Amino acid sequence: MNKIDVLLGLQWGDEGKGKIVDVLTPGYDVVARFQGGPNAGHTLEFEGVKHVLHIIPSGIFHQEKVNLIGNGVLIEPHIFQQEIEGIEAKGIDPTRNLLISLKAHLILPSHRMMDAANEQAKGASKIGSTLKGIGPTYTDKIARNGLRVGDILAADFDQRYDALKQAHLRAARSLGFDVDAFRIDGMTLAQYEEKWNEGLQCLRRFNLVSSEYYVNRVLRENRRILAEGAQAMMLDIDFGTYPFVTSSNTITAGVCTGLGVAPSAIGKVMGITKAYCTRVGAGPFPTELFDETGSLLCSLGHEYGATTGRPRRCGWIDIPALRYACMINGVTELYVTKPDVMNDFEYINMCTGYRIDGAVTDEIPYNYNTAAITPILATYPGWKQGLAGITHYEELPNQLLAFLSAIEQQTGVSIAAVSISPDRKDVIFKSSTSMQ
Ligand code: IMP
Numbered sequence: 001m002n003k004i005d006v007l008l009g010l011q012w013g014d015e016g017k018g019k020i021v022d023v024l025t026p027g028y029d030v031v032a033r034f035q036g037g038p039n040a041g042h043t044l045e046f047e048g049v050k051h052v053l054h055i056i057p058s059g060i061f062h063q064e065k066v067n068l069i070g071n072g073v074l075i076e077p078h079i080f081q082q083e084i085e086g087i088e089a090k091g092i093d094p095t096r097n098l099l100i101s102l103k104a105h106l107i108l109p110s111h112r113m114m115d116a117a118n119e120q121a122k123g124a125s126k127i128g129s130t131l132k133g134i135g136p137t138y139t140d141k142i143a144r145n146g147l148r149v150g151d152i153l154a155a156d157f158d159q160r161y162d163a164l165k166q167a168h169l170r171a172a173r174s175l176g177f178d179v180d181a182f183r184i185d186g187m188t189l190a191q192y193e194e195k196w197n198e199g200l201q202c203l204r205r206f207n208l209v210s211s212e213y214y215v216n217r218v219l220r221e222n223r224r225i226l227a228e229g230a231q232a233m234m235l236d237i238d239f240g241t242y243p244f245v246t247s248s249n250t251i252t253a254g255v256c257t258g259l260g261v262a263p264s265a266i267g268k269v270m271g272i273t274k275a276y277c278t279r280v281g282a283g284p285f286p287t288e289l290f291d292e293t294g295s296l297l298c299s300l301g302h303e304y305g306a307t308t309g310r311p312r313r314c315g316w317i318d319i320p321a322l323r324y325a326c327m328i329n330g331v332t333e334l335y336v337t338k339p340d341v342m343n344d345f346e347y348i349n350m351c352t353g354y355r356i357d358g359a360v361t362d363e364i365p366y367n368y369n370t371a372a373i374t375p376i377l378a379t380y381p382g383w384k385q386g387l388a389g390i391t392h393y394e395e396l397p398n399q400l401l402a403f404l405s406a407i408e409q410q411t412g413v414s415i416a417a418v419s420i421s422p423d424r425k426d427v428i429f430k431s432s433t434s435m436q
């Protein structure tokens with residue numbers, strides 16, 4: 001029986017997971033998403049064209065691969081339909097290679113309203129949610145009120161939909177939220193519901209499956225599955241910077257619950273990290289830069305949210321957070337993205353520990369959100385040259401190799417590959433064997 005390989009982000013998201021999945025996909029038969037929903041934005045770029053995916057796994061552009069949306073994922077039918085239409089416009093027929101779990105939960109328009117109502121009620125302490133309805137939908141899942149993809153085939157779906165929507169309207173009003181003024185993409189709730197219902201029709205065209213049986217059968221048949229994470233370790237509901245997190249388990253353990261595989265079936269765990277660090281939304285970020293270097297990372301790295309367009313906060317790479325991520329996820333190999341953004345930097349910093357109340361630690365403290373953390377920085381000389389045209393790891397500039405090797409030493413995990421441009425051809429593996 002094969003094991004399932006896992007790929008996930010080790011920081012606060014946007015590490016370039018979609019692109020690495022796209023590069024690794026040729027080695028797999030199935031690419032599966034196990035958590036999150038349209039809050040994710042996975043950007044792929046090939047032949048000079050950008051493709052942003054939100055719910056659909058990043059293997060969709062490989063027509064011979066099966067792509068699976070697992071039970072742990074949330075689907076918003078209108079966003080799903082838009083994404084499908086975008087893929088179809090590129091000449092790909094996703095009904096041929098996309099499977100959807102009957103157990104995946106549905107994001108209702110009123111879940112999106114509840115997201116806005118909850119954020120408004122939090123005032124200054126708001127999370128900075130993407131407002132796609134993620135928190136309220138997972139809340140209903142755990143509270144056992146949710147609607148699942150399989151329910152759209154049931155005769156009483158409309159009644160159940162209405163009951164849940166009415167509960168949301170009552171809850172939003174009780175928070176003092178102006179339900180009538182609420183808009184999604186400029187539409188009232190009723191107008192958006194029409195689009196959402198069209199999205200349901202689109203969803204019905206797809207192969208809706210008991211994905212846990214499918215996944216285990218594929219592994220038994222010794223075919224290969226890549227589980228693709230969304231968001232990232234530091235946004236995990238249990239181990240992230242709570243409450244400034246998303247509402248799912250973004251970690252390796254989430255693969256077990258989000259796809260229905262046993263812990264013993266987990267194979268390689270590939271962790272993606274930028275050579276620096278970014279974060280969207282509120283919450284702690286000890287290495288954040290508020291100076292010109294931070295602005296440079298943002299502009300040179302095109303650090304604007306793929307889903308919301310918000311500028312990302314930028315800072316130096318954070319080793320205590322990375323080491324924590326490697327520990328929680330059992331990372332077996334690292335992928336480092338975007339060192340090229342710093343090609344012209346005189347020097348590059350790496351945070352190797354935190355000073356908190358005069359004491360030095362390399363652990364993530366419980367009070368991460370409120371502690372006054374001063375990052376302890378190690379400085380590395382910049383490589384001051386472009387990386388275009390480099391095709392072998394050993395050809396990377398010595399200064400960059402030294403920086404990469406420090407990441408390996410600090411985390412205790414080897415680097416499998418480094419990505420030096422947005423294009424998928426520019427992922428440089430350390431050795432030819434690393435890809436398998
Ligand atoms: P939510 O998941 O939309 O509720 O957002 C919760 C927090 O996670 C916010 O700070 C978001 O900015 C962040 N977040 C959610 N999805 C992503 C993502 O795909 N990349 C980066 N940050 C994300």
